[in-house]
Amino acid sequence: MNEQLNDAIIDETNCISDRKSHHPDKTKHNLTARLNRIEGQVRGIKNLIEKDAYCDDVLNQISAIQSALNSVGRLLLEAHMKSCVVERLQEGDTEVIDEMMNTFKKLMK
Template structure:
């Protein structure tokens, strides 16, 4: 299963193995559950510090997903595009990294 993005007439696809996709989806499902848990904590007026600790855990989990995606992107898509002579991928990668690092 490949993800396809249509951009300005060209089709780009991700190159994730089924194992990596399963890992990412499982992580995102856990994060989704954590977010629902935080929502429930807020609705139940749980102590703010406890909620903030859960928010921190969610941010760390999302960062881990981002790192895995970035690593895969650099090892496949970025290398492939550079080999094809498409050096614009470097600027795209830098912009994406700046968004992730914020």
């Protein structure tokens, strides 16, 4: 089951989708590198809190992480639109438009 979770996408209802992305290695590497940096930043915030760092310093780091996550989201969204969405539309699957509208709503919160 753990492998299935690693290979699947969980949507807003926590249902597991077995659809896969097919991004170029360069895109995957870029996204992974950014996420690794974000992971390090999150650990840094944890350390700041454990060391009773000044709240404003912690909040500034949280803001930086949110910005970095938004950047990853924009990159992934662009890649998704140019590959997965175009491919599904070419196959006649217009349900992808509703899916994208729901995704946009989540990203714009």
